Amino acid sequence: GESVGLHLPTLSVQEGDNSIINCAYSNSASDYFIWYKQESGKGPQFIIDIRSNMDKRQGQRVTVLLNKTVKHLSLQIAATQPGDSAVYFCAENIGGSNYKLTFGKGTLLTVNP
Amino acid sequence: GAGVSQTPSNKVTEKGKYVELRCDPISGHTALYWYRQSLGQGPEFLIYFQGTGAADDSGLPNDRFFAVRPEGSVSTLKIQRTERGDSAVYLCASSLIPGGEGTQYFGPGTRLTVL
Numbered sequence: 768g769e770s771v772g773l774h775l776p777t778l779s780v781q782e783g784d785n786s787i788i789n790c791a792y793s794n795s796a797s798d799y800f801i802w803y804k805q806e807s808g809k810g811p812q813f814i815i816d817i818r819s820n821m822d823k824r825q826g827q828r829v830t831v832l833l834n835k836t837v838k839h840l841s842l843q844i845a846a847t848q849p850g851d852s853a854v855y856f857c858a859e860n861i862g863g864s865n866y867k868l869t870f871g872k873g874t875l876l877t878v879n880p
Numbered sequence: 881g882a883g884v885s886q887t888p889s890n891k892v893t894e895k896g897k898y899v900e901l902r903c904d905p906i907s908g909h910t911a912l913y914w915y916r917q918s919l920g921q922g923p924e925f926l927i928y929f930q931g932t933g934a935a936d937d938s939g940l941p942n943d944r945f946f947a948v949r950p951e952g953s954v955s956t957l958k959i960q961r962t963e964r965g966d967s968a969v970y971l972c973a974s975s976l977i978p979g980g981e982g983t984q985y986f987g988p989g990t991r992l993t994v995l
Contacts, residue, residue, distance in 0.1 A: 810971050810986035856922050870922025
């Protein structure tokens with residue numbers, strides 16, 4: 768079946784360090800992947816996305832890497848700041864309809880000052 | 881600009897009651913989605929609207945759940961005969977265009993508590 772999961776449920780880093788959050792997916796038909804950030808009491812906030820025809824995409828302080836061979840996705844946050852503390856979800860978009868997002872359970876990132 | 885808004889932010893009701901949750905999408909967004917998020921979990925898809933019609937309601941858990949979008953903008957999620965298991969955060973999202981080209985932007989959610 769379809770599944771999106773995370774290797775690490777929690778991640779604690781020091782301010783200024785780089786963070787890496789990992790995600791595994793099982794459906795080789797998935798062609799669109801998104802990372803969302805969710806702060807307590809708020810809805811998920813779009814961070815960055817990537818399509819299956821790419822293996823890397825960069826944004827402001829964030830980079831997403833996609834390894835289709837091992838069905839692995841990662842989010843790298845450079846110079847992590849306290850404001851980056853949140854739960855991070857990867858989501859995948861499966862199949863021809865291309866609208867239904869399937870989310871993993873999330874990783875809690877804590878940034879220590 | 882204004883994002884997706886949802887009302888109420890919190891709703892407490894008793895088992896067996898009827899509730900309505902409202903979503904105002906970003907202006908001009910044609911696609912609208914409802915998700916449900918249980919504590920400690922990622923959001924789960926419920927229903928998707930393209931315009932006024934429900935293009936996919938396969939995520940609705942049972943026939944107590946229903947959603948409408950009569951004018952292709954505001955949507956209401958309706959839950960009849962609420963059960964304690966319905967307690968969750970109900971999230972609404974919208975996108976400018978449907979499909980993989982349309983980034984889904986989420987609202988803050990409505991936290992529903994069924995006593």
